[in-house]
Amino acid sequence: MIAEVLSTxxxxxxxxxxxxxxxxxxxxxxxxxxxxxxxxCVGDDEPLLSEVLKDISRRADVAVVTGGLGPTSDDITAxxxxxxAGVGLFENGxxxxxxxxxxxxxxxxINPSNxxxxxLPVGVEVLKNxxxxxxxxxxxxxxxxxxxxxxxxxxxxVMLANEVLPRVIQIKDKTPWVYPTRNITTFGLPESEVxxxxxxxxxxxPELIIGFRATFPEIHxxxxxxxxxxxxxxLQMESAVKWVAEKMGEYVLSLNGESMEAVVGRLLxxxxxxxxxxxxxxxxxxASRITDVAGSSGYFLFSGVTYSNxxxxxxxxxxxxxxxxxxxxxxxxxxxxxxxxxxxxxxTYGLSTSGIAGPDGGTDEKPVGTVxxxxxxxxxxxxxxxxxxxxGRFRNKTLFAVKALDLLRxxxxxxxx
Amino acid sequence: MIAEVLSTxxxxxxxxxxxxxxxxxxxxxxxxxxxxxxxxCVGDDEPLLSEVLKDISRRADVAVVTGGLGPTSDDITAxxxxxxAGVGLFENGxxxxxxxxxxxxxxxxINPSNxxxxxLPVGVEVLKNxxxxxxxxxxxxxxxxxxxxxxxxxxxxVMLANEVLPRVIQIKDKTPWVYPTRNITTFGLPESEVxxxxxxxxxxxPELIIGFRATFPEIHxxxxxxxxxxxxxxLQMESAVKWVAEKMGEYVLSLNGESMEAVVGRLLxxxxxxxxxxxxxxxxxxASRITDVAGSSGYFLFSGVTYSNxxxxxxxxxxxxxxxxxxxxxxxxxxxxxxxxxxxxxxTYGLSTSGIAGPDGGTDEKPVGTVxxxxxxxxxxxxxxxxxxxxGRFRNKTLFAVKALDLLRxxxxxxxx
Numbered sequence: 001m002i003a004e005v006l007s008t009x010x011x012x013x014x015x016x017x018x019x020x021x022x023x024x025x026x027x028x029x030x031x032x033x034x035x036x037x038x039x040x041c042v043g044d045d046e047p048l049l050s051e052v053l054k055d056i057s058r059r060a061d062v063a064v065v066t067g068g069l070g071p072t073s074d075d076i077t078a079x080x081x082x083x084x085a086g087v088g089l090f091e092n093g094x095x096x097x098x099x100x101x102x103x104x105x106x107x108x109x110i111n112p113s114n115x116x117x118x119x120l121p122v123g124v125e126v127l128k129n130x131x132x133x134x135x136x137x138x139x140x141x142x143x144x145x146x147x148x149x150x151x152x153x154x155x156x157x158v159m160l161a162n163e164v165l166p167r168v169i170q171i172k173d174k175t176p177w178v179y180p181t182r183n184i185t186t187f188g189l190p191e192s193e194v195x196x197x198x199x200x201x202x203x204x205x206p207e208l209i210i211g212f213r214a215t216f217p218e219i220h221x222x223x224x225x226x227x228x229x230x231x232x233x234x235l236q237m238e239s240a241v242k243w244v245a246e247k248m249g250e251y252v253l254s255l256n257g258e259s260m261e262a263v264v265g266r267l268l269x270x271x272x273x274x275x276x277x278x279x280x281x282x283x284x285x286x287a288s289r290i291t292d293v294a295g296s297s298g299y300f301l302f303s304g305v306t307y308s309n310x311x312x313x314x315x316x317x318x319x320x321x322x323x324x325x326x327x328x329x330x331x332x333x334x335x336x337x338x339x340x341x342x343x344x345x346x347x348t349y350g351l352s353t354s355g356i357a358g359p360d361g362g363t364d365e366k367p368v369g370t371v372x373x374x375x376x377x378x379x380x381x382x383x384x385x386x387x388x389x390x391x392g393r394f395r396n397k398t399l400f401a402v403k404a405l406d407l408l409r410x411x412x413x414x415x416x417x
Numbered sequence: 418m419i420a421e422v423l424s425t426x427x428x429x430x431x432x433x434x435x436x437x438x439x440x441x442x443x444x445x446x447x448x449x450x451x452x453x454x455x456x457x458c459v460g461d462d463e464p465l466l467s468e469v470l471k472d473i474s475r476r477a478d479v480a481v482v483t484g485g486l487g488p489t490s491d492d493i494t495a496x497x498x499x500x501x502a503g504v505g506l507f508e509n510g511x512x513x514x515x516x517x518x519x520x521x522x523x524x525x526x527i528n529p530s531n532x533x534x535x536x537l538p539v540g541v542e543v544l545k546n547x548x549x550x551x552x553x554x555x556x557x558x559x560x561x562x563x564x565x566x567x568x569x570x571x572x573x574x575v576m577l578a579n580e581v582l583p584r585v586i587q588i589k590d591k592t593p594w595v596y597p598t599r600n601i602t603t604f605g606l607p608e609s610e611v612x613x614x615x616x617x618x619x620x621x622x623p624e625l626i627i628g629f630r631a632t633f634p635e636i637h638x639x640x641x642x643x644x645x646x647x648x649x650x651x652l653q654m655e656s657a658v659k660w661v662a663e664k665m666g667e668y669v670l671s672l673n674g675e676s677m678e679a680v681v682g683r684l685l686x687x688x689x690x691x692x693x694x695x696x697x698x699x700x701x702x703x704a705s706r707i708t709d710v711a712g713s714s715g716y717f718l719f720s721g722v723t724y725s726n727x728x729x730x731x732x733x734x735x736x737x738x739x740x741x742x743x744x745x746x747x748x749x750x751x752x753x754x755x756x757x758x759x760x761x762x763x764x765t766y767g768l769s770t771s772g773i774a775g776p777d778g779g780t781d782e783k784p785v786g787t788v789x790x791x792x793x794x795x796x797x798x799x800x801x802x803x804x805x806x807x808x809g810r811f812r813n814k815t816l817f818a819v820k821a822l823d824l825l826r827x828x829x830x831x832x833x834x
Binding site: 011287394 | 427428429430431432433434435436437439440441442443444445446447453454455456457458459460462465469626628629630639641694696699700701702703704705707708709711712713714717718719720721722723724725727728731732761762763774775776777810811814
């Protein structure tokens, strides 16, 4: 069955905000077995919206439309729908109850502009909004069932899950439908090389779809299936994932969508090992990513974000002679920093970064994009230097952080750089 | 003049990736004085794309279409364009030159699938792609000038700026056109309250447009103008910004779009002051945000990311009795942490966080969302406790970090909490 997605509102139309609703809705509709043939976006323009709704009503079976349900004067969706369906607007009792209850539960007074949200086209079914004030509604125009939802992503997502998907699954054919997805995370190969290695995929697995998502600097390979035969699809999926894993080899982080920091955390936990960091150029970003993972207090002890040389000496115990002889950005300094952090925190592993994230501070010998990384284990203490090119400050910090974590990951897997 | 934006590709259509190109293109076209009336998105479906192009060709003056120009079999844009325009596809000499030069400059061999990108509809003008292999092209169909660009955002953005905007400005009327934008960043008021305070804006400044962008937890208020009279627009803009600043008061971070960390950095620099951090629940995020600002080494010395109690004692010198008596999440502990970081690094200010970001670790007395913040200055040492609700781990960390920076910002401005 054919579905369409339509976003409304001048903020989206004019590009003032990016339309993240459309991709979310499309993905969810495809997951339950619809084919999303188009998305569209129009502004707060009643005649145009009404015309576009009429166009959609003649070519789609289901459409999800977001935005324009609120209390302000530029919220014109109900008007446009009434126009497109050729019906009038009336105060809807169910909608008014929901709005009144919402305000009662928050002990807030209701004002006339809130009551306006209850004026809906005749014949609609009202959809509950548990996350906000504006109710949604459903109306069939020509061949198409339209679901109108608020544009606030938080409200839209809850209503799509609770109110829309359970209803649209009913109107689809009754065959159970499965839509497995697998996400293989990778790091270290450029996108073009990943593309090259994945080229034979579609021939090898013609019933599956492969997609790529660059979550800089990781590249996520997604494999999708959809159909009625769950067992056959799952078997295909398993061999497809195995195929991808073989082609990507040591660059695979996880076959289950885990991020670099989640993988490192899992490996540390499995070894009952702990980690201490010493961060200069990454400025706390490695620690912040590590602690984005729930349960990271089980293995993460400490990061010394030693931006000043003084802090490198005082906190981490880097000998002043090392800094004098080699400078702050050097593999030996990084090695000493990692040793210092490990010793201070009593950790199993110590990992450090010192480099030049830019935009200033580069030299001919150590240009912007240079990073030195130190890694100490119970058995060894190493230092490396890498040179990356072509990124801004934020991009460099991110790349440095993930590169350092990758060295630790490879160490933990016994799979050295 | 009327413009439209069209994104193509199954990855966008099916919601596998969000369409960030459309908002970027719409914003840029509006900035140079076009009215973007619609966006659309269709998949890699030649008959449908051809039909949609024909529709657009009858109602818009300019359209920017992205995607489907690459070397693979699902890149069908040139075919669909030829179909819509009723012309044939031929190898385009200019396009082939560009592709060959691109490969030559990278010392890479050119293969047949790369040559395919030079097969373009008859009559097009070729657009140079400095950031990748696939050239773009321009073709007029009916009343509309179509600009076809690659879907890779990095390539698209460069080509839009260098190849498309300079051309479309020419076809617009010759009057100089200005489009001032101002971005006022705020923190601390909920979105509904910001909306309420900004309600009278449109009546007060009917020729300007106001928009909001929640960059959690900051709220950015954007004021746009567009027209021919630069001087009058700039005067209006100045008084509009002043009006917004008055209504938002102490919640304004910057009238020039600066983030919280940039404002704090500017205030520290102005005072020739330095900063040390002690982070527990924020896990390095404050340091990472501070060091996202270029030049932060001029005022940022150190952050001790002390996730373990042991590190709080050993590195920051928090007395073990304090931890025993109050626990890690307490205003007194936070105060001691801030004092310890400040003393260790010899900084002017010390700022600390200790709290419960979740999802686990909450208690009845200190539920998830509790954060204690310490701030020490040359004159004082304070500790606070705040209770936020309803966020996941990442959201809580972000809110805690920005709240701590806001307390420092208010201290630096002499404008206490």
